[in-house]
Amino acid sequence: MNQKIEQFANGHAELIANEQDEVDNLQFLLENLRTDELESLGYALVRLKISNDKKWVTGKAMLTLQPPGNGNQLPRSTLRSGEMVELVPPFPPPDPPAAASQGGGSKPLVTGVIQSITDSRITVAMDNGITVPKIWRNRCSIKVRTTDINQQRMLDAITKLKRVKGSRPDLHRVLFGEAPPRFDNIASLDFFDNSLNAEQRCAVNLAVSAREIALIHGPPGTGKTHTLVEVVRQLVAQGKRLLVCGPSNVSVDNLAERVGKFRYIPIVRIGHPARIRKAMLTNSLNSRAQALEGPAIAKQRKDLKLMMSAARMCRNPEEQTELYARAKIMRKTILKHTDRTKRSAVSGAKVVFSTLCGAGGKIDGIGKFDVVIIDESTQSLEGECWIAASKAPKLILAGDHHQLPPTLKSHVNQRARMRNAAAGTISSASTMFERVRSMFGDTVCYMLTTQYRMHFDIMKVPSEYLYESQLVAHSSVTAHVLSDMSMVRKNVDTATPLVLIDTAGADIAESFEPVKWVDTKRLGRSVRVNKSKINAGEAQLAIEHVARLISSGLSAKNIAIISPYSGQVRLLKLLCKRFPAVEIGSVDGFQGCEKEAVILSLVRSNENGEIGFLSEYRRINVAVTRARRHLCMIADSSTIDSNRFLGTLVNQFKAAGKVRAP
Numbered sequence: 001m002n003q004k005i006e007q008f009a010n011g012h013a014e015l016i017a018n019e020q021d022e023v024d025n026l027q028f029l030l031e032n033l034r035t036d037e038l039e040s041l042g043y044a045l046v047r048l049k050i051s052n053d054k055k056w057v058t059g060k061a062m063l064t065l066q067p068p069g070n071g072n073q074l075p076r077s078t079l080r081s082g083e084m085v086e087l088v089p090p091f092p093p094p095d096p097p098a099a100a101s102q103g104g105g106s107k108p109l110v111t112g113v114i115q116s117i118t119d120s121r122i123t124v125a126m127d128n129g130i131t132v133p134k135i136w137r138n139r140c141s142i143k144v145r146t147t148d149i150n151q152q153r154m155l156d157a158i159t160k161l162k163r164v165k166g167s168r169p170d171l172h173r174v175l176f177g178e179a180p181p182r183f184d185n186i187a188s189l190d191f192f193d194n195s196l197n198a199e200q201r202c203a204v205n206l207a208v209s210a211r212e213i214a215l216i217h218g219p220p221g222t223g224k225t226h227t228l229v230e231v232v233r234q235l236v237a238q239g240k241r242l243l244v245c246g247p248s249n250v251s252v253d254n255l256a257e258r259v260g261k262f263r264y265i266p267i268v269r270i271g272h273p274a275r276i277r278k279a280m281l282t283n284s285l286n287s288r289a290q291a292l293e294g295p296a297i298a299k300q301r302k303d304l305k306l307m308m309s310a311a312r313m314c315r316n317p318e319e320q321t322e323l324y325a326r327a328k329i330m331r332k333t334i335l336k337h338t339d340r341t342k343r344s345a346v347s348g349a350k351v352v353f354s355t356l357c358g359a360g361g362k363i364d365g366i367g368k369f370d371v372v373i374i375d376e377s378t379q380s381l382e383g384e385c386w387i388a389a390s391k392a393p394k395l396i397l398a399g400d401h402h403q404l405p406p407t408l409k410s411h412v413n414q415r416a417r418m419r420n421a422a423a424g425t426i427s428s429a430s431t432m433f434e435r436v437r438s439m440f441g442d443t444v445c446y447m448l449t450t451q452y453r454m455h456f457d458i459m460k461v462p463s464e465y466l467y468e469s470q471l472v473a474h475s476s477v478t479a480h481v482l483s484d485m486s487m488v489r490k491n492v493d494t495a496t497p498l499v500l501i502d503t504a505g506a507d508i509a510e511s512f513e514p515v516k517w518v519d520t521k522r523l524g525r526s527v528r529v530n531k532s533k534i535n536a537g538e539a540q541l542a543i544e545h546v547a548r549l550i551s552s553g554l555s556a557k558n559i560a561i562i563s564p565y566s567g568q569v570r571l572l573k574l575l576c577k578r579f580p581a582v583e584i585g586s587v588d589g590f591q592g593c594e595k596e597a598v599i600l601s602l603v604r605s606n607e608n609g610e611i612g613f614l615s616e617y618r619r620i621n622v623a624v625t626r627a628r629r630h631l632c633m634i635a636d637s638s639t640i641d642s643n644r645f646l647g648t649l650v651n652q653f654k655a656a657g658k659v660r661a662p
Helices: 003-032 035-040 149-162 170-175 198-209 224-237 249-259 278-283 285-291 295-313 317-347 382-389 411-423 432-443 456-466 536-551 566-575 617-624 644-656
Strands: 044-055 061-066 084-088 110-117 122-126 140-144 213-217 242-246 267-269 351-355 371-374 394-399 445-447 498-502 559-563 583-586 595-601 627-635 658-660
Touching: 003 140, 003 149, 003 382, 003 411, 035 044, 035 140, 044 122, 061 110, 149 382, 170 213, 170 394, 198 213, 198 224, 198 445, 213 224, 213 432, 224 242, 224 249, 224 371, 224 394, 242 249, 249 267, 249 278, 249 351, 267 278, 267 285, 278 285, 285 317, 295 317, 371 382, 382 432, 394 432, 432 445, 456 617, 456 627, 456 644, 498 536, 498 644, 536 559, 536 566, 536 595, 536 627, 559 566, 566 583, 595 617, 617 627, 617 644, 627 644
Parallel strands: 213 394, 213 445, 242 351, 242 371, 267 351, 371 394, 498 627, 498 658, 559 583, 559 595, 595 627
Antiparallel strands: 044 061, 044 140, 061 122, 084 110, 084 140, 110 122
16 A cells, blocks of 8 residues: 555544544533533523424424523524434433433434524424424423534545555545646637636636646635636536535535526535525425426325325324324325436436535435535545545645634644644645645646735735735725725725724733533543633624714625634624624634625733634634725734734734724
8 A cells, every 4th residue: 555545544544533532522421411501511402492393395394493482592502504403302301311322222302403593593404204292392402413424434435545456546646646647738718707817717727627636726805616616617518527515515505506507507416405505405406306206296295295284284183193194105105206316316417516524425326427626625624525536536626725724623633733733734634735735836726816805905914924925906906995885984994994993901801701510520521611712892892893884874784793702702692782784703604705894803812912722823814804895803912913923913904004992
């Protein structure tokens, strides 16, 4: 075996094992803590009522749960859209018995996937065939479910990579330095999109002409997704069949939605319907399969819907049971036909969209691919990329290694990544994009440099510090400010792209978000409670700045407040209820988004100059580069300016913007 592959595989096996340890630790808590204790740790929501219960024709129930009473909000939690959850009965035993654990072989009673979650309600798409007992309607709880499917599929991909028999595919040989990357001499392309700039066209040329590997480096606002759409159209025109992936459902849907506008390209989106964007559901595998069904099955679906409606309204228990039994038989017949039409829908698609993890699932009729494209590949572990990369002889990676890195749950892996980043070395925690770029440089990688989002002064520090001063602000954005917008009055805030509210010396200190105490001594092991930082003074200053911008005529929907700390995000949401259209979120939730005005609350303010994970420059880069015309940073300069990147940023605000005290 190639020594590089052996070293790579062993390093990734260790990384995956560390991630699995975190999954196992969470599973231990889920099995051994009461639901109220899990809620204190953010892993559950208790005492909810089911306010809405709809039945899909597929048999899945869609439940909406919320706290009792009107206007009550859900407590803080780690629950997110697309996450697997378990509903817990209203009166569970005080301590979960050992037999109830997944390790004991029993299956959770009621499970599903979160379709959406807001401050006051959560909607769950229940798994097939599951019904919720009526006694649960007025009181039940919901908690997260663990899964190791991502780790298992990464391990499977790495194991297959090690066990390749005979000569290795050319792509493998190139990616591990056994052969140089090759490119075809292609005639000048006939571009579908005439709005592409010169560098975007060069990136398309590189991607189309590559035989094994090509990288498209897309810094903020440079039109990476726009460029990838053209790559897809060019490859489809050449008769290629594509698998297009991303690390998250959002990243997949962003690209799929744009490609889906070209109706002549047969596409299919693979994934759980609850995890797919509403606008993309017509291209989902289920919808595509239904479109291929004949009139007989369509009639059966209509009859099933009527039967389910009759069953729900039936007051006679015996008749209701019989109706549900008949509906179950009818649903099985429909599902048999659906399996066949699903195979046809997948095999007939020229472009298949899936998350990286989803690409490792068993999908009947998926067939072979000519090219794999991975968008946001710099947010993906290399093991994740190999789940998809092994399915075609050619690979195109797109991303930006100066924005958010892959999510690592293991503190061991997180510390290793920070050490490697500080030393500038490539490791198993690095991405495939970074590793390939370090091997071949500009031979395989084209960087987009014209950005269409930020005012020059907002762009300046990221460009100089991270992108070797190569970013160029397009003439349409280089000097735009809020006061250029219709209905916005000109004043010191709306005419200024940079505003620093410096809290140094103002006695506005950070603190920990209040958390409930959980007695875990009985568990026989320590439990790490993640306490988030907050800064109440900064939060109030952020709301005041929002009010100033809105009073100047700026619409609230054009404003975002971003903080790297989840506790601060929750506090800001509580304080900003009078401006519901203002978008408030973490840095992670804003990658790929933009707003006319962004207010950034950095939170950290202490005498020791401790900044924690603010030292992760990629996080700050994402936050700063979300702003188009106006960036307001609220920070304690005496705390953060010891960090090179943050210190450079503070100096830019002082040189080109307005600085004010609280």
